[in-house]
Amino acid sequence: MRWNIAAESISLVMLGIIWVYARKGSHLPTLKNKIFQWCLLVTFSAILTNILSTIMIYQYEYIPIWLTWIVTSVYFVLTPLMGLTYFLYTVSVIYTDMDQAKKVIGIGLIPGAGYTLLILVNPFTRNIFDINSQNGYSRGSWVFTTYLVFYIYCLASIVVTVCNRKKIEAEIYGILAAFPVLAVLVIFVQQLYPDVILSGSAATCALLIIYLHLQNKQISLDYLTNIPNRQELLNMIGLTIKKAPDKEFYLLVVSLRDFRQINNTCGQQKGDVFLKEVSQFLCRTGPAGNVYRFSGDEFALLFLQPDKDELTQCISRIQERMSGPWQVDEYRFVLPAVMGIFYHTGDEDTLEKIINSVECAVARAKEGKHGQVCYCDRAMLEKMERKRRIIQILKQQLTEPDFEMYYQPIYSVKSGEFLYAESLMRIPKSPIGPIYPSEFIPIAEETGLIVDITYIMLDKVCKFINRLIETGIEVGAVHVNFSGIQFSRPDLADRVLEIVQKNGTPMPALEIEFTESTLAESTQVVTDFAVQMLERGIKMGLDDFGTGYSNIATVIHIPFGTVKLDKSLVYAAMNSEKSALAIRNLTRTFKALGMKVIAEGVENEEQKNMVVEFGADQIQGFYYAKPMPEDETVEFMLQKAGERNTYRSNSF
Known part of the structure; x- marks a missing residue:
């Protein structure tokens, strides 16, 4: 056959x-x-x-x-x-x-x-x-x-x-x-x-x-540099911690600084050549077979044999090379780089935790506060874990909003009354203890949760205003702080009006504040919003003036009712005659433009006398009242209103 x-x-x-x-x-x-x-x-x-x-x-x-x-x-x-x-x-x-x-x-x-x-x-x-x-x-x-x-x-x-x-x-x-x-x-x-x-x-x-x-x-190689891609790195780490959870290893991420400028200067094609050159250098320098393209201008080196000397030598060679010029055709650049390092010690680290940790280390290295190389130590891991827990708590607050609203009464210099107050959100109780605004507000802004949190806060403020009115307390306005992220939402004005109208709250009893940085980043958007609110009777105020990037010319063209001088200006005026002169003239300018000036952070008699002499219309600070829960605020304002009425009767 x-x-x-x-x-x-x-x-x-x-x-x-x-x-x-x-x-x-x-x-x-x-x-x-x-x-x-x-x-x-x-x-x-x-x-x-x-x-x-x-x-x-x-x-x-x-x-x-x-x-x-x-x-x-x-x-x-x-x-x-x-x-x-x-x-x-x-x-x-x-x-x-x-x-x-x-x-x-x-x-x-x-x-x-x-x-x-x-x-x-x-x-x-x-x-x-x-x-x-x-x-x-x-x-x-x-x-x-x-x-x-x-x-x-x-x-x-x-x-x-x-x-x-x-x-x-x-x-x-x-x-x-x-x-x-x-x-x-x-x-x-x-x-x-x-x-x-x-x-x-x-x-x-x-x-x-x-x-x-x-x-x-x-599937596993990066199309440009022909080295393993990010997914291959994730697979390798996942496999390693699954097969040998106690195995120790180093993960080093090299991040090029401002590489976008290279692309802008010489074009995407030449920029790609620079990236190839860098990847080839790292492959020669790093652990054989374990150099990966982590992202666009970042590379990862995985040291599965945890030799500290090898890691140190590798970092030194990278730093030395990155301090020198790289040349592609007629283009010659220094490519500065920072490095983030995570050391897996055999703890119960998940793949997500490992990647988040090294990315956090890279971010801190880019800040420049910790040098060009940043190790993800135990303190950083604990900070990351706390941040994760805070995000969980904030999300829980959105579904079951039980955070507490505090209010700090604001003193009116001319009338001697407390007709105004600033609303402040607090999380006094949580699974990880009290969480202060200085910690959770930046996290809420970073994650975008601040948008919905602000709407919840606005609803609570409206209910508080209604309670003050029902109690017989005269209300000038209660201030609500809006984050800059809020102004990125096209339906902001509609949502604000919807919440206020739903509660039946008098619109003039509400004042919306935002910071200078918000004004600088979204001048036109803020202006349009301010005009819409003012047409409906809602007041607008500029918060923390003196800490951002706005100028008098910008402030003039937006219909603010109040400008709040940051407490740093008050402290500066106490220590410098030139600062005091500048702030006095600044106050007069704002008042001449028809705005009321609020001085915040006033803590003692000397500071109070100074801001009164400057011409401040309202004063906010511990000298008069600290932030307090809603019930205490109502009692405080009732008491002050009663004292004022008694004084008037005796004077008459």
Whole structure:
């Protein structure tokens, strides 16, 4: 019998190409990657021995029979066991739990072990095939088991895939279900045309599908620098802490400073060349095979062998190189860099915690307060954990708003009354103890939670104003602070009016304050908002004047009712005659423009006398009243109103 091995020869070449490219892909020591390499080895060996066996059978008269027996036996072992490798690969993709995967694999090895035993005893039974010097090659009565084993494994792959379809992605499900079906179809065609050998073609087609969709090096490599990408780093760290939770390692992230300026100066294409040069340098300097592109202008170096001296030397070489110039064609730049380092000591660190920690270290290094290299120490980790808890608490406050509102009464110099107050949010009780505004407000602004928190606060202030009015207390206005982020919302004015109208609160009893930095960043937006509010009777005020970036010209064109001088100006005026003169003239200017001036942070008699002499209309500070809960504020204002009425009666 003559066989056509042209398809096998072509498949061998194609498989060799796939194998070469596959070795440049992911180097993660996962079960999936190991089995894929085994699939390539088994399939390549099966096709090669198939071709050699066919040639040797043709030439059985000239080649030793024993050698032909060995090669053919190896071929008969490997060919159906290609199905086993596909099955094992399917299992490795679906089952991430190693114990569960080992159980399925153990069961799956049984048919293969039984079939291998048949091949081993075949020289004595001749049930699978026979080769002799008289007749050459002939098939045995049990040769069908070769196809049967292959079909069993392909069927098992499909069954395992279908049974686990709910826990795998749709795309992966389609791939795992498709490649064994394709292999079965090709082998079925071979059975119809036994003179054409297609087993290698079936295997190569299946492996090509797997490589293109699941093992392609482009999945794990960065397209620009050709080094492993961020996802590959995450996979490597995740695998490491899963297999050996107590293993210590260093993660170093190198972040280029102001690299955007390079792109702006010489263009994206030249900027990419600089990034390639940097990545190649780091690959030569850092741990072999463990340099990754972390993000656009950041690279990660993973030291799986925690050698402090190696890490220190690597950092020194990086710092030395980054202090010198880099040149691409006619462009020459110094590429300053900062580094963040996380040391995994075997604690119960999650992948998310590790990445967040090193990113935090990089951020602190960029601040410049801790040098160009910042280690993520225990204090930083504790700070990060506290921040995470605060974010959780703030989110909880949005669903169950039980935070407390405090109010600080504001003294009116002319009338001697407390007709105004500033609202302040407090979290006096939480699972981690009291949280002060200086800590949670910046976090709320960073996460964007401040927007909804402010709306809740506005609603509580409206209810407080209504309570004051119902109690018979005269209300000038209660101030509410708005963050700059608030002005990024297009529906801000509508939401504010909706909340005020829903509560039935008199609009003139409300004053919205925002800071100078907000005014500087969103001048036109703030102006438009202020005009809308003023048309409805809601007052507007500028908070903390003297700490931001606005100027008198900007302030003049916005319809403010009040300007609050920051306490730093009050302290400066106490210590410097020039500062006192400037603030006195500033106060007069604002008053001449029709604005009322509030001096905040007044704590003693001397400061009070000074701001009164300057011409301040209102005074806010501990000298008159500290921030207090709502009930205490109502009592305080009732008491002061009563004292004032008594004084007036006696005077009359």
